[in-house]
Amino acid sequence: MRETLVLNASFEPLSTVALRRAVVLVMQEKAVVEQSHPGLKVRAAQVELPVPQVIRLRRFVKVPFRQRAPWSRRGVLVRDRHRCAYCGRRATTVDHIVPRSRGGGDSWLNTVASCAADNHRKADRTPVQAGMRLLAQPFEPTPADALLLALNLRDGTTLPEWLPMPSAA
Numbered sequence: 001m002r003e004t005l006v007l008n009a010s011f012e013p014l015s016t017v018a019l020r021r022a023v024v025l026v027m028q029e030k031a032v033v034e035q036s037h038p039g040l041k042v043r044a045a046q047v048e049l050p051v052p053q054v055i056r057l058r059r060f061v062k063v064p065f066r067q068r069a070p071w072s073r074r075g076v077l078v079r080d081r082h083r084c085a086y087c088g089r090r091a092t093t094v095d096h097i098v099p100r101s102r103g104g105g106d107s108w109l110n111t112v113a114s115c116a117a118d119n120h121r122k123a124d125r126t127p128v129q130a131g132m133r134l135l136a137q138p139f140e141p142t143p144a145d146a147l148l149l150a151l152n153l154r155d156g157t158t159l160p161e162w163l164p165m166p167s168a169a
């Protein structure tokens with residue numbers, strides 16, 4: 001898998017991202033290519049680009065969460081790619097695995113994306129009590145994931161995958 005180093009606008013290294021995401025950032029004019037692999041090209045949206053080794057963000061991004069991404073409802077939906085953790089259909093709500101009324105908090109590991117129907121069905125119960133099974137375990141986004149969240153990459157078209165992906169080259 002090919003990875004691209006991302007520099008802040010200040011040239012400070014931030015993270016590495018998968019090549020495909022680096023290309024998206026360049027195409028969206030959120031980053032410029034600082035260094036590319038000689039002789040290698042990647043095709044994206046009918047444009048041929050040199051394969052970026054290093055890109056630099058055009059705007060300075062404050063990264064207070066180098067180790068930990070701040071929790072947010074939107075972040076949970078993006079992390080789970082808007083897929084319900086219980087049925088896999090489109091999710092529009094965030095479910096607390098251990099309900100807040102039972103002491104469950106707003107944290108990456110206690111929240112999952114959920115469709116409205118499942119969220120309603122589960123109500124004020126844990127998954128075990130509700131007889132519902134999580135299709136995947138929630139996880140805390142890595143610094144690279146957090147960076148992409150901060151850059152506001154939204155839906156499936158611009159943020160195709162959370163997990164490492166094969167090289168697009």
Ligand SMILES: [Zn+2]
Nearest residue numbers: 084087115118
């Ligand atoms: Zn569901």
